[in-house]
Amino acid sequence: MSAPAEPIVRRKLSAEVFARLRAMITAGDLKPGDAMPSERELMERFGVGRPAIREAMQALSQIGLLAISHGERARVLAMTPRSLFGQVDAAAEIMLQTSPAALDHLKEARIFFERGLVVQAAARASEADVAALEALLLAQRAALGQAETFIAADMRFHQRIAAIPGNPIFEAVAESMLGWLKQYHTEMLIWTGKENLTLVEHEEIVAAIRARDPGGAEAAMVRHLERSRALYVHAG
Template sequence: MSVSKRLEEKVLSNAFNEGDRLPPERQLMEEFGVSRTAIREAIAELAGKGLLETKPRHRPIIRRQNYGNSIESFRNTLDNLLTDDDGLKSLYESRVFFESALVRHAALNAKKADIDNLRQALNANKNAIGHTEQFHATDIDFHRVLYDIPGNPIYPMIHNTFVSWLTGNWRRQERGADINRVMYAGHEAIFEAIVDRDPEGAEKALERHLQIAWDYVRSVMLQESA
């Protein structure tokens, strides 16, 4: 068994609690019978997995691996990618890919309670058309319901990752009732296809909706760079 695997088992054992510090390197060297270099390489590997938090001149801190840590790592990676047009386009394409599957799933599997939640979010979105900040919040809520429907706890966290970028982008845009009406119409088309149990129609409505949103974002970005 590799040093990193043995150290990982030790970190995940009941011997440590969240926030405990790893034993000194020399103690680990003696315990595992390996060199300082091997210990440091193992520590670096576990830090990459989110199991250890490392700081210069301090012993590593134990971090329990969980959904939140993993998504936070994913969000940090996204932040590094979203610094150019290629990164932004990749985010858009990822969202289309993911939400296309979500609306198809909703059309085929949504329960009455899911439909009711989606209808409530849609109505709130409609009522907020004349209020930009409120419309943004209800826009997020509508899409959040789509991420909630499958019942997978990871999906809402992925939605939060998308939202973390979208919120900053929204605040840079001057949005009026006209573009809000267009965005609402997209939500309405998605909802109606889901209610009709039409997965193909739901996917097409979602793709049209996100394409319009992307075109608007790109136009604003081009104006800012001009």
């Protein structure tokens, strides 16, 4: 019985250039902040035309490895959890708009994520962390009746909790989820008195974190998010 055929497929020139440039970045030959070689230098180095170089550079830009500015050399970017999750923002927006169940799935995922997050926050919070959360509560109270400012303060509160464990992936995931949800946040909390309820729930969460009570913090966060999930709805 003959072995199955394993044809060698020739890659596009731009794909080869992409692979070589990416290898230069991941190997540290080009570091974050460094300017990329000019198009002409790369054309001569790799023996390819300008279209292959530009296509490869655009591909590197799309995955967050390069910043391309008109009239300037492209520069290498540091890959971070935030830049990584930021690459899916546009796709997440389309998914939420086109899939009826996606918003409910996102709200459920947020509760699953933030209940674990606040457990760690309560176990690890420093006095400075608690003080920062209390300052955010004051800012949110000062924004009562101002929908945009109040909701922005609400988001900062949850982002600050995500920062307490010291894991940048937690921060990036929390920021992305909040950003994806933001456009579905209705202002009905302003007109139904729910903004005061939100503040009370936030105060309960902070009290549990201050007391270094992970179980209490988790219960308070779940109560808050289960109640507030109704505020995120599709328009129309």
